[in-house]
Amino acid sequence: MVRRLSAVVVAGAVVLLGQSPALAQDRAETENGDDVLVISSVRVTDGVVEVVGSGAGAGAEVAVHGGSPAAEPGDVVDATAEGTGTADGSGGFTVSIPRSDGAGDRLYSQFVAEAGGAVSGGHFADDFAFTPRYDYPYQPPASKKGLSGTQMADDVEELGATSSKFNLPFQKLVDAGPAADPGTQITFESQGRTFYFNRSYVERMDRQVKTLYEAGAPPYFILLLQNKARENSALDVLMHPNADPSQGGRIFAFNTVTDEGIAHYTAAVEFLTDRYSRTDARYGRAAGWVVGNEIDAQWVWGNAGEMTMDEYLDHYMTTLRLTYLAARKATTEPVVMTSLTKHWNHSHDTNPLRSYKPRDILDSLARRSKNTGDFPWHVAYHSYPQDLRDPRFWNDPDATHDVDTKYVTFKNLEVLVDYMRRPEMLYQGEPRRIALTEQGAHTLSTEDGEELQAAAYALAYYRILFLDGIDAFVNQRHVTHGNSALRHGLWTNDPDRPEPNAPGRKKKIYNVFKYIDTERSLEVTEFAKDIIGITNWSEMVPGFDPDKLAVRDLPTTVGTDIDAVTLGTGPALSDFSTDTDNWEAGVNTSSVSHITDNGGALRVHFNNNADLKFWSTIAKTWKGTNVDLPQPINATNTPHLTIPIRVPDPGNLGTRHAKIKVHSTNGTTAEGTATLHSTDWTTLTLDLSTWTGNTTINNIKVWVRGTTNNDWSG
Structure with a gap:
């Protein structure tokens, strides 16, 4: 008879990991002793899953159960055992299970061990020994200079950007089922089922991604869900069951709670990562995959209803992990990232059920990952100035250079980089990657507004260039959006066109952006030193070296x-x-x-x-x-x-x-x-x-x- 554990433990490994790391060692005990039954690793090869653990008792029979990634371990262990083995003299065990579960793939399973009446906590794949469809190593952007809102791929190439951003709303992509006209859909097989994708949207995406890739600026895909219905959209199954569209939210959390939600989300990520990871880059190629948007401000940018941070991360961690596992099937080293705001050590909202501290989220994600099967999730950070409407970030009063700073902005990005180098934050001894996927400087409505914006970009770029540990700095907005109060673009918008983001004229920042990574770098940024109040860039840029500025050859x-x-x-x-x-x-x-x-x-x-x-x-x-x-x-x-x-x-x-x-x-x-x-x-x-x-x-x-x-x- 299987003994259920205390309430804290049977709440599941996911909930457990919101507690202190010490609790993770108390996930299970044998009936008659203090030996802890744990799974230490889950190795996935092309054909087999090997579950390795300890604490079973010498010679004990060990049963390994597999189940939904969102299930509680107690529920997983109620299912029929998928494999059994015998512990060695020290209580260690290895149980091998076929990777294929009929049409399913046990890569996505949560595994639980049971021996002598004790039950382990849940554990996921953390040793990835299988060959992906496209076997090549990760290639970071050619430089740190990126650009989002990239309407004009021709201009992206002219500017020399090496990364970009693509917002991908799943309600436009995923269909609920077959359409009356099969020609309007692309079908895809996942876990023995056929899923359907909106052909016209995919083909539009193909053109934009391919031209950005060929322009030298592959995009970071931002995986989003909006409450915008269309005919045959899978919106209802994709949206988190606790999401509250009537009360708030521009972006909503994914449903990785129910079996149908998990199946549709996983199929969508498999489809995308397969399509945009090909070695021949037939449709272009992704720079990385960002799961959601600014999840610390969940009520607005990742709405799953009111809940504590631990409750929210129970579900978000499943989404993050599924994204990595699906992407790992496609390519060797996919970059899968969480998304956080500049609000480092405080929350957007005084209601703790609606927003959380980014620093706390990073701590919790690291504990959860290490305790249930570590995998290489990374960080997409938005380091806007403290005041979104003031580009002079060098004056940010609450962006200090200590770990308890209220904000992390362009002024003190070292705090984030240093924090991710702490031992508890590392993945296999190495820091997780950081990309700054959305931030920019506003253009004030003053005579010197454009010069202030350009000076802010110059200083931010130089600081990031000489800060080891950041892959990309993706400037927000190519063209200023006419309906936004924030004017971040390199171009003005054209008021004579009906579209709010039609390009008007090039702003002061345009040539700074274009030439800052070339031999003309110091020439185009010279004006900025007087505006900032310095005589030498090294006063605000640690490690500044003028000989390292030209990383791109001009045509x-x-x-x-x-x-x-x-x-x-x-x-x-x-x-x-x-x-x-x-x-x-x-x-x-x-x-x-x-x-x-x-x-x-x-x-x-x-x-x-x-x-x-x-x-x-x-x-x-x-x-x-x-x-x-x-x-x-x-x-x-x-x-x-x-x-x-x-x-x-x-x-x-x-x-x-x-x-x-x-x-x-x-x-x-x-x-x-x-x-x-x-x-x-x-x-x-x-x-x-x-x-x-x-x-x-x-x-x-x-x-x-x-x-x-x-x-x-x-």
Whole structure:
């Protein structure tokens, strides 16, 4: 007969872990002694799950039970044992179980051991010895400079951002069941069941993620749920059963409480991580996966109803763990992150059932993870200035440099980095990763407002650049949103357009952002020192080293001739006489098509798909096509690239420009720009003779744009 433990213990390992670490050692006792029955590890291979533990008593029969990740251990052990074994002379045991449970995958199971009337606490997979579908190591962003709200992938590439952010609301993605028209859905198999995803939304996402990836800025996916119903949406099953849409919340907690909620959430993450982790990057690739948004302010940004922090983290920890396990099936080292605000050691709300302290959340997540099977969860932090409307974070009064600080902002990020290096916070002896996935500086409505914003960005970037332990600094807003009181963007919004985030003009911060990681860094930030009140950056930037600022090479600008006379001919890269070449839709375009008569041509479309957003058809954004060459080209003997282009002029584009970008495997880029004066064919010739990358050309992009914010049906 199985003996249930005391009320504190049978509440389950998840609840237990909200208590002190010492309680975790009291999860179970044998009937006649003080030996503790524990599972110490769960190793998952391609075919087997090995459950290892101790405290069973010499020679005791050990039964291992597996169950729902959200179940209480006492409920798990009531199920039929999935495997049995005999303890050795010291009470240690290893029980092997097939990984496959029919159509299910025991990777997601919570395991409980039972021996001699004692029951262990729950334990999850923590030794990941199986081969994922895409076996490659984690690659951090090429630099720390990132940008969110990235409407214009062309501009992201021009700015040199190396990461971005993509808000992914699951109610738009996941369908409740099959649709009347199967063509409107993508099906996916998970745990022996078929799940359905909204094809039009997925394909829109594909285009944006792929263009961001090709622009060099793969996104951190922010996994969210909004209370916005649509036909056949799985919103009802995905929303936490205690969520209170009538009382508060812009974002809601996921339902990883019920079996159906767990099944739909897990299938969605498997689908996403499989699609955006492919080695061929067919749909682009993710930088990481952020589970929810600012969970310390749960009533507003992760609503699960009023509950204590421990109650909230009972469910959130399940969601975080399921996300990692699903992502680990796809790739070797997925980056799965929790999301927290700047409110380090105090709460947003005086009601302790609605918000919590980020520091307490980190402590609890670490205890829970280590006590029930550690896994590499990481931290997405939002280090806004203390006053969101004041960019002068260097004056933040409550952002101090001690662990009990009220806020962690740009001013004192060292507190967070140092805290994550504490022994109890480490994963396998290493600090968990930190990415700053949302923060920025507001533009005041004053004469010097734009300069203050730009100065704040410069100081924040330098501090983060020289602070070891942060992967990315993703600046909030590409274009200032016209409906927001906070003006974080690099661009103003255009008041003459109906869309609130249509690009207007570039602000002072634009060139600071563009060149701060290049050889022009000190030049474009010089103005900021007077504003901040310093004479040298080292006064506020520990470890500042001007020799380490240029982490990105600027493109080499090469000569571009219009309708030049060709003196010789080199190899033809494409003649477009057939549709077998590799040219594809690039930034702000929907498709390409071939015209195979009259010698062949490539037509680029950016007005034939209703899913394209307004910034794609605004004339002044670059639109283009690109090709990955099957083999790198050595152009040293024929270093001139000639491309004929024809761009119509419907009369509302302003001045029309063309840009050709040529990329090399050595990491450098050459580019040439020309103004187009004719609506007939114009031949552009780039002189690549002085460019160091001309021996290994592997990619070519051809872009065109106008200069107005009028719609361009191209």
